[in-house]
Amino acid sequence: APALAGATRAAVPPRPVDEDADAVIVFTSGTTSRPRAVVHTRSSLAAGMATVAGLVRPEPGRPVLGGTFFVLVPSLASGAPVALPARSPRVLARQLRRLGPQATYLTPPQLRAALAEGARFSGRVWTGSAPASAGLLTRVKEAGAEEAWGVYALTELFPAAAVEQADKAAHDGTGDLVGAPLPGVVARTGTSGELLLTGPAARHRYLGEAPDPWVATGDRARLDSGRIVLEGRAKDMVLRDAENIYPGLYEPALHVPGVELALLVGVPAGDGDERLVAVVQPGRGAARPALRAALEKPLARMGAARPDAVLFAEVPLSGRSRKPDRAATARLAARHLAVGGRR
Template identity: 75%
Template sequence: MLDRLAHTLRTVHPDRPAVLRHTRTGATRTAIRRGELADLADAYAAALHARGLGAGATLGVAVRPGPRALAVMLAAHRLGLRAAVLDPTAGPDVLAARLALAAPELVLADAAAQAVAGWAGPLARRAELALPPLATLGPVATLGRRLPGCAPRLQASSAPVPRPGGRSTDADADAVIVFTSGTTARPRAVVHTRDGLAAGLRTVTELVDPRPGSTVLGGTFFVLVPALVAGAAVALPARTPHALARQVTRQAPDQTYLTPPQLRAALGAGARFSGRVWTGSAPADATLLGRVKQAGADQAWGVYALTELFPAAAVEEAAKRAFTGPGDLVGAPLPGVRTALGPDGELLLTGPGARHRYLGEEPDPWVRTGDRAALTPDGRIVLAGRLKDMVLRGAENIYPGLYEPALHLPDVELAVLVGVPRAGAPGDERLVALVQPRPGADPHRLRAALREPLDRMGAARPDAVLFGEVPLAGRSRKPDRAAASAHCARELTA
C-alpha cells in the first residue's frame, strides 16, 4: 500500500489537497497537496540516500504527526530503511534508553521535539516535548524549520534515488520499530515487517473504506495512508476542544478518528458529528459512543487495537449497547485475526498484521495482550480488565474491567475501579470507584442512579464511591490507575 500511495499521490489528482490544517481563526487551509507530498518524500529519500543510509539501516524519527512525518516514512520505505518511531513526550531518560536499544544511524527530529536552549526551548515546553541532550543522540538532523540551538537541517538533494533490492526490502524485512511499555532499564520495542505493516493497512482500508474526494479527520499513520491512497483528503485534528468542535462541525468529515478523551472534549464544547466516527487507544464505553451518535454521527465505532496488532476488533455502538453480559464487548476479530485464551484467561491474538517480534527477542506469532477476556459463542471478544489491574480484596480477585462498563451512566464522563492498600493489612486492598461526572450533572441524582449498578456487582461492590476527575496519562490519555489509586487514598484519609 505504501508503494501504491507513492504512485497515486503523483498520478491521481496531484493538485488536490492531501493534508488540511485548521487555523486559529477557524478556517481550513491546505497544508500540502498530493503532488507536493510525493515531491517531499522524494526529496527526503534523496537526502537520506546522500547521507549513506541504505537498505537495512535504522532511522530514528522524532517528528510530530503530519505531512513531514508521513513523507519521512514513505522515504524510509522506499530506501528499505527501518524506522524507529520515537515519542518526544516520553521524557529524556526513557528516550535515551530506547535510542540505545534501537541504535539508529541517524535521528530526524523537528525543532519542537529537540527541546534545546534558545528559541526551541519555550516552543518545546509549550508542546510538552523533550529529547535528551543532542550529544547523547548520535547523529541528528532537523526536519523542517530549524531554530537556534537545533541540529543542522537535513540537506536537500536532487540526486536520483535507486530502488534498493536484496534481503532488506523483502516482505519479511523489518519496516518499523514502535516502542511500548517497558522500564527505562529495559525498554520494549515492537518490530513490524513490511508485510505485516501492509496487512494492518489493508485491514483498516477494508474496515473503513474511505471514499475518493471525501474528507477524513485524523492524524495517525493508519489514518493517513488508507485515506490518501483512496483519494481522500486528511484533516489534522485541532488541539483545543473548542477548535476541535468547530472543526468537526464545519468540515463535516466523512470519517472521523479521535481518541475517547478527544471525543469527550469535543462533545463538551458542543461538537456536531457526521458520517462514521472511530475511536480507540483507550476504553470507549457504549455511553460515549451513544453521545457521539446523538451529536449527529451515523455510526460510532470502538476499535480494539494494540501496538503489536492494529486493528484487532471493532464494534458499533448499537451492538455494544445491546450486550448485557459482564465485561466490555470490543467486537468480532477482524478478518485474518485469530484468538486464543491462556490458562489465566489472558487474550492471545495472531494474524497477518501481528508484530514479528520484540527487538532483541525471538519471533513469536502470538501476541500476549495483557487483557483478561472471554469469547462469546459466536467468537466476539469481551474484555474483563487488565491482568495487572486485578484488585486483591480479602481472598477474592476482582478484575475492574468486568464491572466498570456498568458505571458509565449518561451523567458519567469516566469511571474506574482501583485498589487502595488497606492500612495494617499488607497485600489487602479496598476497592474504590472513582467516578467523574459529566459537566453540569447533579451529584445527588447521579449518586442515586449509581445504586442499581453498584447493587448488581454483588461481592465485587466497591467499598467506597468517590466523585472526582479521573487522572489520565500517556499520549493516548488512558486512565492512570496508579494515580487514581493514590488520589483515592488521599481522599479516603482526608
Template identity: 75%
Template sequence: MLDRLDHALRARPERPAVLTATRTGATRVRATGGELTDLADAFAAALHARGLRAGDTVGVAVRPGPRALAVLLALWRLGLRGAVLDPGAGPDVLRARLALARPSLVLADAAAQAVAGWARPLARRARLALPDLASLGGPVATVGPRLPGCAPALDLGAPRSGVPAFGDSDGDAVIVFTSGTTSRPRAVVHTRASLAAGMESVSALFGGAQAAAGADRPVLGGTFFVLVPSLACGACVALPARSPAVLARQLRRLRPRDTYLTPPQLRDALRAGARFGGRVWTGSAPASAELLARVRGAGADQAWGVYALTELFPAAAVEAREKAAYEGPGDLVGAPLPGVSAAPDGDGQLLLAGPAARHRYLGEDPDPWVRTGDRARLDGAGRIVLEGRSKDMVLRRAENIYPGLYEPALQVPGVELAVLVGVPAGPGAETAGDERLVALVQPRRGVAEDALRDALAGPLARMGSARPDSVLFGQVPLSGRSRKPDRAAASVIAAARLRGRR
C-alpha cells in the first residue's frame, strides 16, 4: 500500500494531496503529491546520511499531517522502524518508553518539543545510555521549522543519490505504545506485512469510494489509516478542522464522499450544526446507535461504527440501521471483516487474529491472537457483541488512558491509597463511552487534605494529557480476599460525589 502510495503521488505530482481549512472553512492546499514525495526523499537521504540502516528504530514525535506522512514514507523506504512518541504523556512515561524502544534517533517537530520542554536533558540522558550515538551529534533532531531551544534541525541537504530502497522483505515497521506502567511500558509492534494488511482492509472497507470521489470529492480524515489508502487510490484528503464551527463549514464546502471522525468530533460537529453527505465512519471510541442515527439524520447516506484496536485495525464494522435494529443485550459492533478471526476465550474475553494483527508486543514473543480486554460473544449471525471491558482502561474523548501508568505518581507521602477511575461524562455517556477521569485519593490518618493537594500538584502536572479532571479525597473501597482496590465501586463513589457538587 505504501509503495502504491509513493507511485500514485509521483504519477501526478501537481495534484493536491492534503487539504486543510481556513477559519472560514475555505479549502487550502497543504501539500501536493510532488511536495510530499520530495520531502520524503529528503528525509530518507538525511536519515541514510546519519548512518541509519534497515532495522534501526526512529522515534517520531511529529503532528499528523504532510510532514508526518513524509516521515512514514522515508522510514518505509529505508526499512526503519518508527516508534510513535506522545510528548503529552509526561516525561516519566516517555522516558520509560524510550528506554524500551531505544531509538537511534528521535524526530520531533517544534510543537512536540514545546510540549516536552525537557527534550534537551532527555537527549543528553539518551546519549549516555547509547554512547555510540555521540558521533551523530545527538539523538534528537528537529523536523520542520526550528524554534529557539529546539534540537538541531535534520539536515535535508544530504545527497539523494545512492539512497537504497529496502524492498519487499518483511520486518518491523512501527511501534505504538499502549498500556503498561512507567516501570514496564507496553508497546505494540506491527510488521510491514501487518501494517500493509491493515491499510488494505481499510481500502476494502471504503470500497474504492476514494477513487470515485476524485479531487472534487475528497476524503475527510486525519489518521494514517485514512490518509494512506485514500491517497494511494487517487483521492486527496482533507484534514478535519479542530474547531467544531470551522469543521461544520468545512463539511459544507467540501461535501466529502467519505468522512472519518472520532465520536467526540462527531458530537461536537453535530452541536455546531454540521451537515453530512455520503458515508461517515467513526471509531477510536464506542459509537452508540443513537449517535450514528443522528449522523444519518444530519444528511449522511450511511453512518458506520468501526471496531478497531491498536493491535488490529480494523476488526469489524456496523452500519447505523443494522445497529439500531439490534435488540439484544450488549453493544453490536458488527461482523468480523474479511480475514479477521474472532472468538471468546474461556473467560469471555474477545480474541482476534488475522493478517492485520500486530506481530507481538515489544520484548515479548509473537502471538497470533490479540487479547482485546473486551468481554464479548458472537451472536447467531457470527457478529461481535461487546459486553463490557475487562481492562481498567478509561476512555476520555477517544483517548485511551491506562491508570496503571499514572497511579504510582499519586503515592506521595501522606497518601494511603489512590486510584484513577472513569465515570460517565454526562447524559448519554454510558452508551457513547465518553468518561471523566477522576483520582480518588485516600489520605493517611491525620494528614490534612490541603497539604496533600500541595504535594500532588507536581505529580499531577507531570501527567500531561492524562491529568485527571477531578481529584476527590475519601476512602478507597476494597474487595476480594486480597483486599485490592475495587475500581468499579470507586467509580460509583466518584460519580455520586461529583453529582453532589452540582
C-alpha cells in the first residue's frame, strides 16, 4: 500500500491464528432445497482455495476472468490480475477478446450468452454452479479454448470434482459424468444411492446443527472407475406406472446438437400417477423439425423412461447461479398438457 510507505510506526506481529475457527457463513441458493446456512472454518476455506489453485494453476502477470471468491483469492495470491466478467454478453465477448485470459470461470448461462454473441475463448475455461453439458463444453473449445472443464461443487465443499470436455464427451453411459474427486476429497454412496462427500474443504457444520464430516449432497450417483457419475437429484424422482424414474440418468442424452437445455419433469396426472415431459430449449437458429428428428434416437433408447410429451420452450432459470428451475419447468409443462399439447 503506497500510503504506508515510510511509516515510522513499528509493525505489530499478528496474533496466532486458530485455523479451526469459524470464518464465514454462506447460504445455499435454495434452488434445490430450502436454503441452509453453511459454516466454513479458516481451514476449510484455505483447503478449498488451495485445491482451486492446484486445479487452475494461475500464472503471475496473466489475466484471469472470473467473479467468484474461489477464483479471485487464489488468482490474486498467485500474482495474476483478475477481471470481473461484464454483465452484458456483448461486452463480455469484447472483454474476452481484449484480455485473452489464461483462465476463465463463467457459469453455464454466462457461457451460452457469450457464445450467442460470437465470443472467442483462450487458455482454459471452467464452468460450474449449474449443470454443464458435454455439448456446451465442446462449443467452448470450438470457440478457441485450449481446455474446457466442468466443475462439480457445492456451497458445502468447493470444488469436489472436475472433468474436461474430451472425457465428458467420451462418456456414453447413462448419467452425468462430473469427473474424479479432486485431491483430498473422498466420495461414497449411501444406502439410498445418495452421494456423500468429505475432505479438508468440507464445511464444518450447518448453523445451529452439530458438526458432521460427511456432506449429504442430495444427488444420486454411482462411482465408475473412481469417477463420479450423477444420476439426478433424489427429490426429482418421477413416479410413473409404479416405476421410479430419475431424470438425471437420461437428461444428458437429450443434449443433441442444437439443444441448449433439456429437463425431464413430472406432471401430476390426477390419479396419483405422473406424466413425464421433456422440456427442450432449442439453441439460437435451431430448426425444430431437425431437432425432433435428432431426438428420436435418444428418446427411443430411454425405453420405459421415454417421456409422454416433448415440449420445445425456454427452460426457466432461478437463483444466484441461474440454475434450471425444475418446479417452474414442471408448471410450464402442466400448462402445456392442460391445453392438449404434445409437441
